[in-house]
Amino acid sequence: MICALxxxxxxxxxxxxxxxxxxxxxxxxxxxxxxxxxLRAVRQWRYLAGLSLDGIGFGxxxxxLLSLPIYTVGAALAASLAVTAVVASWLxxxxxxxxxxxxxxxxxxxxxxxxxxxGTEGDETGSDALRWAMLATAFGVLGIGxxxxxxxxxxxxxxxxxxxxxxxxxVEVAVRLIxxxxxxxxxxxxxxxxxxxxxxxxxxALQRGSVTTATAGAVxxxxxxxALVGVVWLGDRTREGLAWLAILGFTIAVAGALVLARFGxxxxxxxxxxxxxxxxxxxx
Numbered sequence: 001m002i003c004a005l006x007x008x009x010x011x012x013x014x015x016x017x018x019x020x021x022x023x024x025x026x027x028x029x030x031x032x033x034x035x036x037x038x039l040r041a042v043r044q045w046r047y048l049a050g051l052s053l054d055g056i057g058f059g060x061x062x063x064x065l066l067s068l069p070i071y072t073v074g075a076a077l078a079a080s081l082a083v084t085a086v087v088a089s090w091l092x093x094x095x096x097x098x099x100x101x102x103x104x105x106x107x108x109x110x111x112x113x114x115x116x117x118x119g120t121e122g123d124e125t126g127s128d129a130l131r132w133a134m135l136a137t138a139f140g141v142l143g144i145g146x147x148x149x150x151x152x153x154x155x156x157x158x159x160x161x162x163x164x165x166x167x168x169x170x171v172e173v174a175v176r177l178i179x180x181x182x183x184x185x186x187x188x189x190x191x192x193x194x195x196x197x198x199x200x201x202x203x204x205a206l207q208r209g210s211v212t213t214a215t216a217g218a219v220x221x222x223x224x225x226x227a228l229v230g231v232v233w234l235g236d237r238t239r240e241g242l243a244w245l246a247i248l249g250f251t252i253a254v255a256g257a258l259v260l261a262r263f264g265x266x267x268x269x270x271x272x273x274x275x276x277x278x279x280x281x282x283x284x
Contacts, residue, residue, distance in 0.1 A: 004064035004076035010057030012083025014050035021047025022206040033145040038203045065175045070230030072118045074223040078257040082107040085260045106256035113249025117242035122235025126177045135186040138194035141167040145201045160205035161214030165221015167198025172226040
């Protein structure tokens with residue numbers, strides 16, 4: 001559980017830095033799968049710093065997935081929005097209302113319920129059909145990106161965020177379906193394609209549309225589906241008699257995270273603009 005929470009800290013902080021970096025990059029084509037935009041974004045130090053934190057968070061996530069049910073790890077990752085809210089209040093001078101501070105407390109309470117009720121990870125290894133399904137879903141994420149890029153600006157951010165969430169969800173499930181580096185295992189390629197597609201879609205969402213909407217879509221995409229896969233196909237269970245507490249904790253944590261989704265919205269001012277502001281400001 002410590003690794004899951006630590007990964008949420010990394011992801012939550014990264015989202016603020018990536019929003020700043022993506023908005024400072026030269027605008028892309030508006031398409032959902034824009035590799036050139038991603039390459040421009042990584043030239044921004046804030047986006048690169050966020051990407052580095054994502055790498056650390058991913059490593060911690062893998063460790064967590066090897067010992068905890070997917071639904072517990074997924075809820076912890078959704079709770080990264082609580083971290084984003086706190087970081088945004090400090091780094092971006094964003095003021096949290098009482099409702100939003102309450103949402104932070106609700107997320108923490110939901111995670112505490114999950115910590116109490118979670119059993120060990122399921123012992124099912126998953127079928128070959130599930131592995132191929134994950135690979136198909138990973139490529140489907142790319143398809144979602146292509147289609148979402150053609151939507152009007154409003155629904156585009158939601159579709160891109162949801163698609164990114166599906167991609168991150170594929171990664172969560174694929175980790176459980178991989179036993180070492182096996183180039184014949186479809187889940188290995190599902191992890192690579194799903195993770196890569198998720199970053200492309202999320203970058204486009206952060207740069208072109210409402211980060212608020214995109215973040216909410218990503219939370220939904222990366223929590224509910226993988227949790228169901230873990231319970232139905234991989235044998236994830238709760239402690240005996242505490243299934244109700246796990247369901248309640250999961251629901252509360254995700255709901256609280258969605259309340260905090262607007263803190264993905266980061267006002268951006270690049271370094272050149274900062275310098276101009278200092279130059280134009282009147283002398284005291």
